[in-house]
Amino acid sequence: MMTTPAAIFEQGLTAKGTSLVSPDELEASLDFLRERRVFVQSIEAFALRGELQALTLEFSILGLDGDRDWEKHHDVGRSYELVLEKIAGAREYKEPIVFQVWLDDAPTP
Numbered sequence: 001m002m003t004t005p006a007a008i009f010e011q012g013l014t015a016k017g018t019s020l021v022s023p024d025e026l027e028a029s030l031d032f033l034r035e036r037r038v039f040v041q042s043i044e045a046f047a048l049r050g051e052l053q054a055l056t057l058e059f060s061i062l063g064l065d066g067d068r069d070w071e072k073h074h075d076v077g078r079s080y081e082l083v084l085e086k087i088a089g090a091r092e093y094k095e096p097i098v099f100q101v102w103l104d105d106a107p108t109p
Contacts (some may be wrong), residue, residue: 012101041104042102047095
């Protein structure tokens, strides 16, 4: 069952974050999220290995990569570019990747 953009929006604003969503579901929600003036604050990416979910830092946004990551919070456009980069990388990875997403209100310019 596909997670809708509205569900990603509602869940992503909670402390728990979203349920696990696919790269396609996350990408399909980005315009919806932008229209509601929120941005992706952080993402935990997990590689699916049978019944296991292994945290995969290369597709996560956790504030660990300096200008490539944490600083994007101050520029919503750059934040969405980074999310699209993570989605593209996840699609090419050898194992299926799913994301758990946390959102926040976009900073006012």
